[in-house]
Amino acid sequence: MxxxxxxxxxxxxxxxxxxxxxxxxxxxxxxxxxxxxxxxxxxxxxxxxxxxxxxxxxxxxxxxxxxxxxxxxxxxxxxxxxxxxxxxxxxxxxxxxxxxxxxxxxxxxxxxxxxxxxxxxxxxxxxxxxxxxxxxxDMNLVDAQQARRVLDRMVGYSISPLLWNKIKRGLSAGRVQSVALRIIADREEEIDSFIPTEYWSLDVKLLPEGEKKPLIAHYYGVGNDKKEISSKEELDKICASLKGKNFVVSDVKKGERTKKAPLPFTTSTLQQEASKALNFSTQKTMRVAQQLYEGIELGKQGTVGLITYLRTDSTRVSDEAVASANEYIKNNFGDKYLAEGASTKKSEGKIQDAHEAIRPTVVDNTPVAVKEYLSRDQFRLYQLIWRRFMASRMAAAKYETTSVKIDAGEHRFTVAASKTVFDGFLNVYTDEDDKVEKNEITKKLDTNTKLSFDSFDFAQHFTQPAPHYTEASLVHDLEALGIGRPSTYAPTISTIMARHYITKENKSLFITELGQAVNKMMNDAFPQIVDVNFTSNMEALLDGIAEGTVKWKTVIENFYPDLDKAVKDAEKEMEKIQVQDEVTDEICDVCGRNMVIKYGPHGKFLACPGFPECKNTKPYFEKIGVSCPKCGKDIVMKRTRKGRIYYGCIGNPECDFMTWQKPVDKKCPKCGSIMLSKSNKLACSNQECGFVCGKDELK
Missing domain, CATH: 3.40.50.140 (Rossmann fold)
Incomplete structure (x- = not known):
């Protein structure tokens, strides 16, 4: 058949x-x-x-x-x-x-x-x-993506032409990027208006009886009340009152502290840690992680994806990966290094859930084992991911802590020390937060220990403003505020950097003059678009679409009328303003015309109005009406090569005066130094002087 x-x-x-x-x-x-x-x-x-x-x-x-x-x-x-x-x-x-x-x-x-x-x-x-x-x-996921794309397109294509008209062509506004820019601008404003407060630290060097090594104790306050030393006069008074006093150990407490293992990486935490530990930009982190995810040729193994999918906000790990990690830890470190309950399989969980944390796909592909197949950047990022994942499955680190109170008269000093008794996850993974104070304390120290005074050590300090944003801290805050999602952090930062709205010096992000102009217009004309809460609520609605609880067209229908009205109102306001290039007294040394002010990638510059026949340009130094305290010439607003604004003498390089804050034409009544504008106050440029007053108080 x-x-x-x-x-x-x-x-x-x-x-x-x-x-x-x-x-x-x-x-x-x-x-x-x-x-x-x-x-x-x-x-x-x-x-x-x-x-x-x-x-x-x-x-x-x-x-x-x-x-x-x-x-x-x-x-x-x-x-x-x-x-x-x-x-x-x-x-x-x-x-x-x-x-x-x-x-x-x-x-x-x-x-x-x-x-x-x-x-x-x-x-x-x-x-x-x-x-x-x-x-x-899954049409819910598709609709969530469509909604995001349409919302972003509406914002970009409605508002960007207004920026072209008002500031310069080629600029763009975006639903998420404009909020990120505002967050950076607000931080810069906070830093500029910050007024430092003076304080002093006081340490005492003591010699415990029978010991050669001195003990350093830090000033705490009076009895149980913590006290800040705010001036030299106050410090001198405390030191004088301690003269001839006996330093007595009043309390010694021993304890144990544990530090839990970190969670495995999400997109956000990977970007933050790669920035801090490897100095990678968010864009570079995502590019290298994509290579590790898509596959690396590993000799006889062939092409293997070394890490799981890189865009995730989940810290969940599959049962198979947990079992594999536990086995590796037992074999290579011993049972005591396993996290408590690590050997027990989870009874519940979304086994088919696509969104796991970022982890190595095969734990036996250790960084050392695959190093020869990876580029330097690939190896460094893979090593970070591998170590973080292994650490997440390991036991907590344990420290023995000692806390000592030392009294002299009414004043109290303290000593705190910490000693690692079990390294746990620190065996494979440490970060800056894991550094502990190393203060040697003799085991014999108790309430009977006699201490002899050796010397005081004191120093003047000033409170510091919030730090400038880095890519890592910006990603952290965007996530904390609910702005954007794992896939949007890197492109958002890259976009506002490419548009020259912000600039990066070392690791810090600074707003440029162009960025300030765009941010001001967005705040004035479109306050809702750059409102943090509004943007966060919009992200929640997009999540609702993905979960099938919200219809995507409904979100668009509710959003568009407000945007349309805001755009039309802004257009009407702009019609009243005749947008023209500002003519200056500066004469073009090529053709003799009066040069005009235009916006470039980093801010304002002088250009010949005869363009394209005459292409002459010059830097534009905006006078602020203040004379240099060193040489008497004009102070002007300048920009670093990357676009960060500062104030310097027009006589530079002969005169080296410069300041990041805007000077005013007033002298400090206390020390004679030039005063700086700080939001609604004026502060002396000489930090050690510390004089501060309201803007209307100095005539």
Whole structure:
């Protein structure tokens, strides 16, 4: 009897990145073709807003330029396939790309031939397991992405032209970027208006009986009441009252302190720690993490994704990964290094949840084992992720603490020391917070110990303003305030830096003159857009769309009328202002015209109005009506090479006067130094003088 040949199954799996293709093809074998879409294939057009306001805010998607050939090739492969699996990234953006692919490849979403699969890591087990659980496209996630894209487009395309009209062409406003800019601007304003307060520290060097090493005790206060020493006079008074007094140990307390292991990385904490520990920008962290996720060629192992998906706000870890880490810790460190309850398998949890913490895919791929296959940056980031994950599964560190109170008359001094008795997770992972005070305390110290006075050590200090934002601290605050999501932190910071609204010097972020101008206009004309609470609530609504509890068109319908009114009001206000280049007395030394003030990437500059015939430009030094206290010439507003504003003498380099705060044409009545403007107060530029008064108090 003749047997009929069955046609072999032919499946096509589409991923985003071509880097993943080779590894996944190897995992799935001969019955599968694997192709890449190279990211998004459709988007809103650049030439217009691309949202039909009159017809239910329907987005008008077009094929992205340059993606035609990729789509043509994918269509050919789709025709040959019995099954099409859409395996784009496991987040809202990835879900939307899959949905766009269905449309661009002329597939039928309801067709059983088309299914969605997601995997959190590029490993054989993860990919094989994902293929057993295909599903339909999650339209809640797609709609959440559509809502974000449409909202951002409405804000950008409605407000940016006003910035072009008022300030300069090429600027942009954004729903999240404008709030991030405001947060930085507010911090800069807080720093500029900060007035330092003087205080003094007082230490006493004491010699315990029978000991050669002195004991350093810090001034605490009077009895149990903590006291700050606010002036030299107060310090001298305390020192005088201590003269001839006996220093007596009044209390010694021994205790134990534990420090819990850190949680594994989320996108936000990875960006923060990579910035602090490796000096990586948020953009660089994401770029290198993407390489580790997509796969590295590891010799005989072939291409392996070294870490799980990098865009996540979850600290959850799969049971398999926990078991694997526990086994490694037991074998390499011993049972006592296991976190309490670490060997017990969790009875509950979303086993299929795509959003795990960022962790190594295989713990046996230690940083040392894979170092030869990685670039320096890849190795350093992978090592950070590997160590953090292992630490998260390890026991707490334990410290023995000693707290000593020493009394002399009515005054009290204290000594605190800490000694590690069990390193726990610190064996593999430490950060700046794990540094403990190293103060040697003899074990014999008790209430009977006699102490002899050796000397005082004191120093003047001034309170410090809040630090300038770094990329790490900005990401921390954006997350804490509920602004943006894991995928948006890095592009938000990159955008406002690329627009020259902020600049980075060392690790600190500073607002530029251009950034100040944009922020002021946004605050004046669009207070709701740059309102932190409003933006945070909008993010919560977008999360609601992803969870299926909010309709995305409803969010857009409620948002647009307020935006439209604010834009029209701002346009009316601008019609009253004749926007013209400000003409100056500076003569163009090429053609003799009066030069005008224009905005450049870092702020104002002088340009010849005869452009393009005459292209002469000069730096613009804005006089502030104050004479230099050193040489008498004009003080002008200047900018560093990166655009940070400061005030210096126009006679520079001969005169080196400079200050970050704006000087005023008034002298300090106490020491004669120049005064600085601090919000609604004036402060002496000589910090040791410390004179402060209201702006109207000095004539």
């Amino acid at each position: 003749a047997t009929s040949k069955t046609k072999s199954s032919n499946s096509l799996l589409i991923v985003e990145s071509p880097t993943k293709v080779k590894a996944i093809k190897k995992f799935l074998g001969s019955g599968y073709e694997v192709a890449a879409s190279n990211g998004h294939v459709r988007d809103l057009p650049r030439s217009s807003m691309g949202v039909d306001i009159e017809h239910d805010f329907e987005p008008k998607y077009i094929t992205i330029r340059g993606k035609g050939d990729i789509l043509a090739q994918l269509r050919k492969q789709v025709k040959k396939a019995d099954k099409v699996y859409l395996a784009t990234d496991p987040d809202r953006e990835g879900e939307a790309i899959s949905w766009h692919l269905v449309s661009a490849l002329k597939l039928n979403e309801a067709d059983a031939k088309v299914q969605r699969v997601t995997f959190n890591e590029i490993t054989k087990n993860a990919v094989k397991e994902a293929m057993k659980h295909p599903r339909d496209i």
